[in-house]
Each structure stands twice: as C-alpha cells, then as structure tokens.
Amino acid sequence: MPQSDAAARAVPGAPSMTYAAITGWGKCMPPSVLSNADLATFLDTDDEWITTRTGIRERRISHVSGISMAHVACARALACAGLEPADVDLVIYGSCSNDEAVPNSASGLQLKLGATNAAAMDVNTACTSFLYGLSTATAMIRTGVVRNAVVVGVELISPFMDWMNRGVAVLFGDGAAAVVLQATEQKEGVLAQKLGCYADARGILRVRGMGTTYANRGVALGDTIWDFDGQEIFKRAVHGMTTASHDVLAKSGYRADEIDLVVPHQANLRIIEFVAKRVGAPMERVFLTVQKYGNMSAATVPVALVEALEQGRVQPGALILTPAFGGGLTWCSHLIRWGKRTTPIGTTEVDLPPPRQTALERIRELIALKEPHGRSNSGLMSAELAEVPQSEPAPGAPSSLAA
Ligand code: UT7
Numbered sequence: 001m002p003q004s005d006a007a008a009r010a011v012p013g014a015p016s017m018t019y020a021a022i023t024g025w026g027k028c029m030p031p032s033v034l035s036n037a038d039l040a041t042f043l044d045t046d047d048e049w050i051t052t053r054t055g056i057r058e059r060r061i062s063h064v065s066g067i068s069m070a071h072v073a074c075a076r077a078l079a080c081a082g083l084e085p086a087d088v089d090l091v092i093y094g095s096c097s098n099d100e101a102v103p104n105s106a107s108g109l110q111l112k113l114g115a116t117n118a119a120a121m122d123v124n125t126a127c128t129s130f131l132y133g134l135s136t137a138t139a140m141i142r143t144g145v146v147r148n149a150v151v152v153g154v155e156l157i158s159p160f161m162d163w164m165n166r167g168v169a170v171l172f173g174d175g176a177a178a179v180v181l182q183a184t185e186q187k188e189g190v191l192a193q194k195l196g197c198y199a200d201a202r203g204i205l206r207v208r209g210m211g212t213t214y215a216n217r218g219v220a221l222g223d224t225i226w227d228f229d230g231q232e233i234f235k236r237a238v239h240g241m242t243t244a245s246h247d248v249l250a251k252s253g254y255r256a257d258e259i260d261l262v263v264p265h266q267a268n269l270r271i272i273e274f275v276a277k278r279v280g281a282p283m284e285r286v287f288l289t290v291q292k293y294g295n296m297s298a299a300t301v302p303v304a305l306v307e308a309l310e311q312g313r314v315q316p317g318a319l320i321l322t323p324a325f326g327g328g329l330t331w332c333s334h335l336i337r338w339g340k341r342t343t344p345i346g347t348t349e350v351d352l353p354p355p356r357q358t359a360l361e362r363i364r365e366l367i368a369l370k371e372p373h374g375r376s377n378s379g380l381m382s383a384e385l386a387e388v389p390q391s392e393p394a395p396g397a398p399s400s401l402a403a
Contacts, residue, residue: 020141020149021188021339024083024180026076027306028069028352029293030062032359036170041360042367043166050170055269059173059294061359064352065099066156069176071112073302074150075350078113081180082345088115089146092137093122094129094153094298096210096327097160109152119146126205127265127326128195129153129298131334134179138190141183152178153298159222160210163367168226171267173294177302188339192252194244198329201236203387204229205327208380217379223370225380233329237271240331241323242278248321248333249279256280258319259335263304265324266290275323287313297326309342316340 035058036047050056062069070093078085091113093106100108106120123133130153137149154176163169181189208214209224241264249256262281264272269290276286287308289300296303301322308314318338325331357365367373 018183019189020138020181021184022179023182024077024081025306026073027177027303028072030060032061032355033058034061034359038360045166055290056294057291061158062174063355066154067108070109070152070154073176073178075348077178077180079346079348080344085114088118090149091118091120092133092151094133096124096126097156125330127297128324128330130302137181148182153302155297155299162224162226173296175296175299177306188337192248192335194247195332201329204232213383219376219379223376237325238274240325241275244333245279245323248335259321260318262286262321266300267295
C-alpha cells in the first residue's frame with residue numbers, strides 16, 4: 001500500500017508502538033486440600049513415590065464450577081488493576097475443562113463479571129491455554145483491536161479425572177488465576193514469545209471421553225480413560241520448553257543470566273529442573289508451586305505468577321520467563337517485562353462460598369458416581385481419532401462422521 005494511502009487509513013490517534021502491560025493479577029484457589037495420604041486411602045500409592053517422582057505433596061479440589069473459580073480470579077485481577085468490568089474489551093478463558101461446550105465459558109465469565117462491553121472467547125491448548133490466550137490478547141492490544149483484556153487460566157479437572165488410575169490421579173489439581181492487560185507506550189508485558197506444537201505426539205496425552213467423538217456411544221460424561229505415556233510426555237515437554245526458551249532468548253537478545261524469575265508450567269518438579277538446567281537458570285530463580293497445587297493445567301502458570309507477586313519475588317521491571325507445555329503436544333515460552341507496580345491498586349470482597357465437604361469426601365463421591373468404573377469402556381475405545389486411519393465401521397457400530 002502506498003504510504004499516503006496507509007496514512008489515510010490509519011486509525012486516528014493509534015499509537016505507533018503499543019505494548020500490553022500486565023496491570024492486574026488475581027487467583028482463586030479452592031480451599032479443599034487433597035493430600036498424598038488421602039490418595040493412598042483408595043489408590044495403591046504412597047507419599048514417598050509421589051513426592052520423589054513428581055515433587056507433589058498436595059493439590060486442591062474445587063466444590064464450584066470452572067466459571068465460578070474464574071470469576072473470583074478475574075474480579076480480583078480487575079480490582080488489582082483498578083479497572084471496572086464495563087471497561088474490559090476482551091475476556092479470554094483459557095481451559096480444557098469447560099463447564100459447557102456451547103455456550104462458551106468466556107460468555108459465562110463475562111456475564112458473572114458484568115463485563116458487558118467485552119468480546120468473549122475460549123482458548124483451548126490444554127495446559128498452555130492461558131499462555132496462548134496471553135499471546136492472543138497481547139496481539140489484539142498491540143494491533144489496536146482492543147485496549148484492554150482479562151485472560152484467565154482455569155481448570156476443573158476433578159470431575160473428569162479417572163480417580164482409579166494411579167498413574168494420573170496423583171498429578172492434577174483444580175484452580176484458577178487471571179491477569180489484566182492494558183495498552184501502554186512503555187516497553188512492558190510480553191516482549192518475545194515462541195509457540196509450537198508436536199502434533200505427531202498428540203496421542204501421548206489424551207483424555208478419552210471429553211468431546212463429541214464420544215457422543216452416542218454409551219459413554220457417560222465424566223467417565224474417562226486417560227491415554228497417557230508419562231515418560232514420552234516428560235521427554236517432549238523438556239524438549240519443547242527448552243527449545244521455546246532458547247528461541248525467545250535468541251530473538252530478544254537477552255541472556256539467561258538476565259532472567260530474574262522463571263515461572264514454568266508445573267507438571268513435575270523433575271521436568272522443571274531439567275528445563276532450568278538446559279536454559280541456564282539456577283533453581284533459586286525458579287518459582288515453584290508444584291508441591292502444594294500439583295498440575296492445574298492452564299491455571300498453573302498464572303497461579304504461580306500471582307503467588308510470586310504476593311511473596312515479593314517479582315521486582316519492578318523484572319524479566320520473567322514462562323516455559324510451558326500441554327496436550328497436543330503444545331509448547332511455548334514467553335519473555336515478560338514487568339512494569340513499575342507489584343502491589344494491587346484495590347481488592348474485592350468477591351469470594352467462593354465455603355465447601356460443604358472435605359476434598360477426600362468429594363473424591364469418594366466422584367468415584368461412587370463413576371461406578372462401576374469403565375462401564376463406558378467400549379464407547380471410549382471405539383471413537384475415531386484424527387491421527388488414526390479410518391476403517392470400515394464394525395457391524396452395529398455407530399455410523400462414523402467424516403474426518
Ligand atoms: O500436563 C501434562 C501432564 N503430564 C505430565 O506431565 C506427565 C509427565 N511425566 C511424568 O511426570 C512422569 O513420567 C510420571 C510422574 C507420570 C511417572 O514417573 P516415572 O518415573 O516416569 O514412572 P513410570 O511411569 O516409569 O512408573 C514407574 C513405576 C511403575 O511400576 P513398575 O512397572 O516399575 O512396577 C508404575 O506402575 O511406578 C508405578 N507407578 C506408581 N507407583 C506408585 C505409577 N504411578 C504410581 C503411583 N504410585 N502413583
């Protein structure tokens with residue numbers, strides 16, 4: 001486009017170089033704690049195995065919906081930023097455990113927040129959903145589509161967990177956290193990022209039973225089988241997080257020793273240690289929550305970021321790296337420049353109602369609801385998957401959908 005043409009079409013008053021600063025942050029952790037000892041009451045496992053192999057000692061179990069957790073986290077983030085809900089232009093709901101498929105979760109969150117002027121979208125890249133959402137919101141702010149956004153990472157995994165599978169049941173927890181992004185002329189927010197996906201490995205981390213593929217096959221919603229190759233996920237996770245971090249450092253021109261804090265996805269302490277070593281960041285500069293919350297999928301990085309702020313681990317102007325991976329197998333790393341403010345402008349009274357059960361009571365209830373375990377087995381295993389060549393349906397099998 002000729003320059004004069006471009007100038008004529010430029011949005012009046014649009015800034016020449018806009019960044020997306022993080023100006024608000026808030027988390028919502030359900031209060032009910034499920035310990036390793038609790039898990040050992042119904043699984044053949046023990047605290048020693050779980051702690052040594054993963055670093056996890058306990059996790060939280062939610063008594064409310066994902067949207068309810070997201071609402072509390074976002075209300076706190078907005079108060080922290082000193083922003084009214086009506087000022088929000090965009091709500092992004094990062095999750096792979098949505099309350100409903102239609103309508104989307106972001107609309108439910110928009111409603112609860114009273115963010116009546118906002119666009120509302122869900123982002124699902126499994127554990128990296130918050131960070132892909134952060135990229136999306138940052139890009140929309142930097143290109144002038146919106147001026148501010150709320151991005152939440154939220155996960156309600158407990159209803160979909162296969163609680164009788166000790167290989168996965170010990171790893172996950174529920175939770176939520178959000179950030180507010182606002183346009184600024186200061187060089188803040190996401191400075192560099194690398195997003196990627198090892199789609200050839202999408203089959204190594206699959207929750208069978210979530211999605212329309214399983215519809216009309218006699219599968220009870222919530223009855224799941226977790227296809228999970230822990231060791232392969234481990235290797236791919238370390239590779240993806242390291243590759244993305246090296247890429248981000250190379251293109252931003254920063255050295256590893258200039259990173260003030262690494263806030264990684266926290267699926268397993270040993271994965272984090274491998275990544276930190278390969279990136280060249282000492283563990284003193286890595287912020288950990290895995291021991292008390294386990295893997296909260298999309299909520300993990302934002303919850304850790306909020307806790308790092310609460311504990312004074314983020315100084316004004318800090319450089320933060322957030323390597324992560326998730327099902328798909330998606331991976332990414334973001335380099336974030338923090339602004340001047342590391343304390344909230346305001347707070348809110350918005351909170352969760354108290355739980356009526358302990359975490360263990362809730363899990364026992366979920367297990368009972370799923371009994372007899374595996375009743376949906378044939379439906380869960382006969383579903384057609386993108387990476388598996390389609391074959392003729394067996395006589396009597398549900399008719400297939402076009403791939
Ligand atoms: O967001 C993505 C989420 N997924 C991940 O992050 C998974 C990444 N991978 C991992 O974190 C690790 O691979 C695991 C923690 C899942 C497993 O650790 P591992 O060191 O790779 O153990 P393994 O799978 O090789 O299993 C070793 C043994 C097996 O027994 P045998 O075959 O040696 O007799 C398992 O059956 O440990 C057994 N085992 C358990 N034992 C006690 C597996 N789970 C448990 C358990 N308690 N919970």
